[in-house]
């Protein structure tokens with residue numbers, strides 16, 4: 001029973017990468033099943049209209065509800081989470097990705113920046129969970145790029161998709177901290193040397209050094225993550241720094 005991902009969009013060709021590389025292998029191995037659906041298939045006028053002017057005025061266009069309801073009724077298995085990318089959404093985080101990876105699958109509704117008629121999300125809630133999520137505080141022209149991001153973040157957490165399980169468990173953000181620097185050969189490169197501890201073979205010292213680098217980088221680049229850590233995440237010694 002592969003993890004099922006369905007995407008409804010007016011730019012189906014934009015989602016072609018979902019069949020490539022990391023996801024491609026996973027799809028070939030039956031771990032993930034991807035369906036991409038053109039919203040216009042569910043329009044009923046000769047011009048295949050999907051959007052209209054916003055009630056209350058304002059710039060841009062809003063996507064009409066009826067084509068969306070028909071598409072979702074056709075595509076969304078009962079109980080499956082509907083994900084709606086939007087700059088006005090709750091943050092999509094590694095923790096959210098892990099939660100969704102534990103479910104049977106996802107349906108994504110790709111809207112335009114001005115949005116989809118709100119009644120679609122309200123109506124869809126009767127057939128399963130609905131998550132309006134943001135992948136960051138910047139504005140895209142449409143949800144398609146956000147879907148590519150979220151599908152990659154979620155499917156790489158599925159068992160068997162990423163070869164080396166450890167590399168997933170030691171991701172940045174997995175322990176709430178940023179990953180520190182990585183190095184490989186040569187030991188000395190253009191006058192720059194790899195930190196000697198990494199060549200020492202002293203695995204306890206290496207683990208300590210890596211933890212310290214991770215904390216330092218998190219404090220420097222993402223103090224917000226540090227503040228959000230649970231009370232027992234840092235040892236008293238680490239908190240004192």
Ligand SMILES: Nc1cc(-c2cccs2)n[nH]1
Nearest residue numbers: 087113135136140142143
């Ligand atoms: N995080 C985020 C999502 C979006 C859009 C989703 C749909 C249209 S624009 N912009 N930024």
